[in-house]
Structure formats: structure tokens, C-alpha cells
Amino acid sequence: MNMGVVRAALLSVAMAGLAICGAAPGHAQMGQRISATTIPAAQLIQPAELNKLLKEPASARPLVLQVGSHMLFEEAHIAGSEYAGPGATSDGLNMLRQRVKSLPHSKFIVIYCGCCPWTKCPNMGPAYKELHAMGFTRVKALYLADNFGADWVSQGYATTHGQ
Amino acid sequence: MRRPTDNSSKLATQLANAARRSLLAALLLACGPAGAQARSPQALVHKPAPQFVRHDLKGQPLSLARLRGKVVLLNFWATWCGPCLTEMPEFMAWQRQFAAQGLQVVGISMDDDAAAARKLATKLKVDYPIAMGDPDLGRRYGGVLGLPLTFLIDRKGEVRAVYQGVSNLNAIQTEIRTLLTER
Numbered sequence: 624m625n626m627g628v629v630r631a632a633l634l635s636v637a638m639a640g641l642a643i644c645g646a647a648p649g650h651a652q653m654g655q656r657i658s659a660t661t662i663p664a665a666q667l668i669q670p671a672e673l674n675k676l677l678k679e680p681a682s683a684r685p686l687v688l689q690v691g692s693h694m695l696f697e698e699a700h701i702a703g704s705e706y707a708g709p710g711a712t713s714d715g716l717n718m719l720r721q722r723v724k725s726l727p728h729s730k731f732i733v734i735y736c737g738c739c740p741w742t743k744c745p746n747m748g749p750a751y752k753e754l755h756a757m758g759f760t761r762v763k764a765l766y767l768a769d770n771f772g773a774d775w776v777s778q779g780y781a782t783t784h785g786q
Numbered sequence: 787m788r789r790p791t792d793n794s795s796k797l798a799t800q801l802a803n804a805a806r807r808s809l810l811a812a813l814l815l816a817c818g819p820a821g822a823q824a825r826s827p828q829a830l831v832h833k834p835a836p837q838f839v840r841h842d843l844k845g846q847p848l849s850l851a852r853l854r855g856k857v858v859l860l861n862f863w864a865t866w867c868g869p870c871l872t873e874m875p876e877f878m879a880w881q882r883q884f885a886a887q888g889l890q891v892v893g894i895s896m897d898d899d900a901a902a903a904r905k906l907a908t909k910l911k912v913d914y915p916i917a918m919g920d921p922d923l924g925r926r927y928g929g930v931l932g933l934p935l936t937f938l939i940d941r942k943g944e945v946r947a948v949y950q951g952v953s954n955l956n957a958i959q960t961e962i963r964t965l966l967t968e969r
Binding site: 692693694695697698699709711737738739740743745746769770771772773776777784 | 826827864866867868869896897898919920921924925929930931932933950951952
């Protein structure tokens with residue numbers, strides 16, 4: 624086989640891949656676009672319910688992970704929650720995988736974002752799908768209809784600032 | 787036995803001190819939005835817009851104070867925010883349409899990465915200044931904890947309207963037209 628032809632074909636494939644990635648907004652490589660609306664309703668948790676859970680003894684509290692923007696996390700986040708990377712990017716999903724990989728699959732995990740209205744959120748769908756694919760059986764997605772400010776902070780629920 | 791005059795004097799002093807404290811508290815409240823944190827974006831309506839000075843993505847200085855006398859549409863956005871990207875072409879059109887009447891659109895990117903904002907602004911050919919935001923600026927604007935978030939600021943530097951989430955662009959344009967008629 625002519626190796627020149629093979630090299631040219633491989634180069635074309637690589638360039639097509641780069642063009643596709645470049646077309647997506649943002650610097651980080653975008654992951655799959657999966658709407659938050661694909662998360663089953665039974666797996667949603669309402670803000671008031673989570674806020675109540677956070678007052679339980681530590682053993683009953685879920686691990687709460689923010690899967691959106693770090694800047695918004697620094698501005699304000701759920702007290703006790705951790706930053707786990709934006710679900711919309713491959714880097715973000717990798718960060719999420721690293722955070723949970725050593726946990727038992729029965730671990731109670733709540734993910735949240737609130738960067739945008741629920742139906743427009745780019746992060747929740749991919750993050751939920753990733754945890755589900757990893758085998759986690761107790762994952763809930765915090766339903767923030769409008770955004771984190773309106774549906775959590777303004778309600779007076781447990782919030783903190785900083786890294 | 788205490789003299790009545792002593793009690794009166796003491797009371798007068800206490801009242802004067804209380805009045806001073808009230809005046810100080812009122813002054814702090816009045817000046818609050820410029821330097822402190824608002825409770826929510828909506829709490830800034832009819833308050834002075836928090837000032838900021840920074841460089842835009844092209845390295846040009848950008849100062850809100852220097853835009854006094856113009857109507858400012860201050861839009862917090864990010865590359866990962868779908869509704870933001872829908873609004874931006876409309877904001878560009880308004881900038882061109884109303885520039886002569888005194889409109890200035892300013893974008894503040896809440897991306898974690900300036901390169902992402904720069905890349906997208908170039909791709910969309912955004913022709914109004916965009917600067918990077920930070921958590922402190924977000925907090926001073928009442929918490930930029932959901933995008934898009936847009937403030938309309940009048941020629942005197944006062945916040946007149948706040949739009950959060952997927953907004954009615956016709957309503958924003960109507961308000962802009964109203965503010966542009968004010969001198």
C-alpha cells in the first residue's frame with residue numbers, strides 16, 4: 624500500500640476532527656451535548672429537600688459536587704460542596720471521574736450546576752450520564768429551574784464563598 | 787439626687803449619638819452598592835451601578851465611570867451559556883443602531899478562561915468591549931450566579947433594570963429606547 628496515501632488520509636481525518644472541535648464554543652474540548660432534561664424525573668432532588676438533608680448528621684449527608692463554572696463556584700456555592708469540573712467539557716468529566724473513582728458505587732452523590740436555566744444547562748446532562756455509566760446507583764441531580772442564585776442563594780439555603 | 791438638667795443633658799447626648807449612628811448607617815446604605823455587595827442583582831435597581839476598571843479582551847482600558855453620560859447595557863455572559871450566545875448578535879445590532887444616541891454595550895465574560903472568551907468573541911465578530919469578570923465583581927453586582935444577566939444603566943450611572951435568564955429582547959430594547967430619551 625502507498626504509505627503517502629495512508630498518511631494523507633490520516634491527516635485528513637485529524638484535520639476534520641480538529642475542525643469539529645474548533646467549531647464548538649469554549650477553549651476546553653467540549654464533551655457530548657446532553658440536555659439536563661434527559662435526567663429522569665425520579666433522579667431529581669429539589670433545593671428545599673437537599674437543604675434539609677445538609678442539616679442531617681454527616682453520615683446521612685450526600686457528597687455534593689458542583690459540575691459547572693469554577694468562577695461561579697468561587698462566587699458562591701452550597702456549603703460543604705466540592706468543585707468537580709464542568710460536565711460540558713472532556714476535562715471537566717475527567718475531573719469528575721477522578722473525584723469519584725475511589726468511592727463505593729452506593730455512595731449518595733448530589734450534583735448541581737445552576738449556571739443557566741435548567742433546560743439550557745450544558746453541564747448536568749453529561750455529568751449525570753457519566754456517573755451513571757460509572758455504575759453509581761445513588762446519584763441525584765439538584766433541580767435548579769432558573770439558576771443557582773435565584774433557586775438556592777436567594778432562598779436562604781446553606782451557602783458559602785471561596786475556593 | 788440627680789439634677790433634671792443632668793438627665794436632660796445625658797438624654798440629649800444619647801439622642802445626638804443615635805442620630806449620628808443613624809446618619810452613618812444611612813450613608814453606608816446609600817453608598818453601599820458602589821463598594822459593597824448587593825443582596826441580589828435586582829436589589830441594585832435604582833442604585834448606583836458598582837464601579838469597575840479593567841482591560842478589555844483587546845487590552846484597551848475599560849472604566850464604567852468613564853461611560854457616565856451614556857446608557858450602558860452591561861451583559862454578563864459566558865461561552866458555555868447558550869442563551870447568552872443567542873443574545874449577543876442582537877446586542878451588536880443595537881450597538882450599531884443606537885450608538886449615535888448614546889448606547890454603549892459592555893460584555894463581562896464569566897468564563898474561567900479568557901482564551902475561550904476571546905476565541906468566541908472573535909468568531910462572533912463582537913464589536914463592543916468585553917472584559918473578564920471575577921467572583922468579586924460578581925458579588926458586587928448582587929451575585930452573578932446564573933447567566934445571562936444584563937443590567938441597564940442610565941446616563942447618571944444608576945441601574946434601571948435587570949434581566950436574568952432567557953429574556954424578552956423586545957422588552958430590553960423598549961427600555962433602552964426610553965433611557966436614551968432621558969437627558
